[in-house]
Amino acid sequence: MERTIVARTQKDPGSAQTPAEETSEAVTPSPRRRASSASLAKKDAAGAAPRKTGAARSRARKPVPSSATTAGPATNPLPVALPTLDPETAPGEKPARSHGLRNMSEIRHFFRTNRAPIFFLGASAFNLLGLDRWVRGFSYITYYDGWQGAHPRVFSPIHKPYIEFQSGEEINNWLLRHHEVRAHIARLTPAGERPRIAMVFFDAETEAICEELGYELILPSAALREHLDSKMVTTRIAESVGVPSVPHVITTAGSYEDLQEQATKAGLGSDLVVQTAYGDSGKTTYFVTDAASFAKHEDDIVGHELKVMKRINNRPIAVEAVLTRHGTIVGPFMTEITGHKDLTPYRGGWAGNEMFPDVLDERTRRTAARLVRTLGDRLGAEGYRGFFEVDVLLDTDTGDVYLGELNPRISGASAITNVTAGAYADIPLFLFHLLEYSGVEFDLDVDEINDRWEELAAADQWSHMIIKHTDATVEHIDVAPPTGRYVFDAYGRLAFSQGDLDWHLLGNESESFFLRIYGPGDYRWKGADLGILVTKGRLQTPTGRLSIRAKHLIESIRAMYAATPLPPAMEPSEPELIGTESTP
Incomplete structure (x- = not known):
């Protein structure tokens, strides 16, 4: 369930413009076709496509509107403060500690007094x-800034010349090299x-850029991640420790007849x-029922190593985990929001998650958690450590749980793992990853943490949706809703309430947080990420359809978007500028 986002960069910056000038300026997109690499959302859920003119962005931070009923010009700004390192120890000093971190209280204190910039x-x-x-x-440091400079912890460079990024990796490498970044x-790194x-x-x-610049990349190596990213490698590693996959065969096929013969022999x-x-957001998953459906994807299937699976009735479940030196800590289980035409043009494409108490019954949850912990511990033998995500498939006919x-x-x-009751009782899941790469000694009772988080999971209901442009059009965005908190007014209409930094303070289902990705001056095309909406409560019915509330949102x-279609002559041929991906 990975997701990737590729970006279309913006226009060359020139002299500063007013908001009105920003929204009226248009730029002809390049006719070159973009290479598709998987929707970044789950991976990098907010697209890699370029945004509007850097000229319109001045070094003075723009305020986020604080009240309005529709998207419009910013009014009351959020208080803006430049990032500082509120020192709790004298410059150059480090907190004295004669032992490793022994409990959650000491771990929280460690992050609260952290001096290393992350x-x-x-x-x-x-x-x-x-x-x-928390930290x-x-x-x-981002390419897109939905707050227009008003978030005190978000930095986005001003100068952004036109570049056609082909992947999320290209965006990050570009950012690392940028002189402003x-x-x-x-500026934010203390001496020493x-x-x-x-x-x-x-x-x-x-990795080479970080080594040259003296930065520490606190992640497993790129070579190891690339190796483990293969569905074939993952399947074989899982099978070696008894973690089952849906009945399948790993093979190659030269024709539909060849594929069918092998599937029949394997009982599929x-x-x-x-x-x-490799592939994200359902873009390299093909449903083959006959010769015609095979022919539709023949070029992508023939000549490639394939995982051919029996088709089952299933519920896709997502869960995040962290492999530490003391074992694997498993986060809350969530259902996936996938393939809804209202959200994504990709069949089976990931478009969000839901977390609620009854995602899995107790027996199935324990089985799934054991599967994830077993797989996580096995990854340690490959040299992996830190954060990872697993898609689990629940067979709704048999109750069997499989690795997806x-x-x-x-x-x-x-996005929602880090606002759970478990996160607030202890620490957000990702902080265990930071702890593993912190260089300090610590001691954790992983069994006790997993048991407690399982109990606390019953208290949470959160959902988020990645809203893509689903029409086969290329359009210049003239007006877009701002980032911030939205509420339902007395007439049931969704209205902008105020600018906000994140969704952590949402209290009930009448409130939502919208993080804008593409704004005025950008382009939208089929599959482009418009933004991400986070809210309390569920967005799908028990049968897996989008709820009435979800569709209304x-x-x-x-x-709230207004856009001008580009003339056919100005449209890129078969634009495949990638949007979000899970594993935004």
């Missing part, structure tokens, strides 16, 4: 937004400390799900 880089801050509430010195990191960098997508080039039937080794997919990275599901957000 930066999360990405197209947006979505995946780990809100962690700055002193934690901040975000390097100056920002240096080394900047620590986290991100969803990176590669060997990222004729209704098949075929996957290639492993995403060895930060996930889009983190989607329609209301879309109605």
